[in-house]
Amino acid sequence: MQILIVSGDAGESLEIFYPKFRLEEEGWYVAIAAPEKRMFQSVVHDFEPGFDTYTEKLGYRVQADLALSEVDPTTFEALVLPGGRAPEYLRNNPDAIKIVQHFIELKKPIATNCHGPLLLFAAGLESGRCMTAYPDLAIDVMQSKTQYKNEPVVVDGNLVSVRGWPDNSSWMREFVKLLKK
Numbered sequence: 110m111q112i113l114i115v116s117g118d119a120g121e122s123l124e125i126f127y128p129k130f131r132l133e134e135e136g137w138y139v140a141i142a143a144p145e146k147r148m149f150q151s152v153v154h155d156f157e158p159g160f161d162t163y164t165e166k167l168g169y170r171v172q173a174d175l176a177l178s179e180v181d182p183t184t185f186e187a188l189v190l191p192g193g194r195a196p197e198y199l200r201n202n203p204d205a206i207k208i209v210q211h212f213i214e215l216k217k218p219i220a221t222n223c224h225g226p227l228l229l230f231a232a233g234l235e236s237g238r239c240m241t242a243y244p245d246l247a248i249d250v251m252q253s254k255t256q257y258k259n260e261p262v263v264v265d266g267n268l269v270s271v272r273g274w275p276d277n278s279s280w281m282r283e284f285v286k287l288l289k290k
Contacts, residue, residue, distance in 0.1 A: 122168030124191030192223020
């Protein structure tokens with residue numbers, strides 16, 4: 110099985126590497142695509158006492174295997190959309206949108222984490238779905254006519270969503286189950 114991760118600068122480290130390693134553990138090929146085929150800078154979002162929201166620190170450097178413009182989505186069976194801030198700017202990238210639309214239209218398995226749903230909404234995720242996301246995105250989820258659930262993991266057909274990296278284990282547990290069906 111071939112699985113594609115779409116991210117870029119300011120993608121959340123734990124939401125990129127955890128699925129990459131977990132899915133490779135199953136023996137599957139995982140490629141990371143970003144706006145350019147180069148090293149990009151991931152970030153670590155953490156929760157500090159006294160802060161109203163998360164803080165951001167530099168994470169690991171990540172090597173993109175493919176530029177988004179090089180991706181042939183027909184060669185991949187599943188898609189992973191990590192969060193972080195990368196989805197904010199990737200939703201304006203025509204190549205990223207075209208890739209995500211392919212997975213939506215063909216109802217291929219999609220795993221999304223934290224701010225990853227921003228790419229799904231920009232690519233035209235059909236209304237009536239049910240998902241979770243980082244809680245501050247609840248309004249974005251509902252404005253897309255998608256039902257929001259503040260739960261560790263939500264599975265809706267081909268879509269597996271979680272709120273953030275603290276939910277990674279339930280995210281990949283459910284995604285692996287879906288992929289093995």
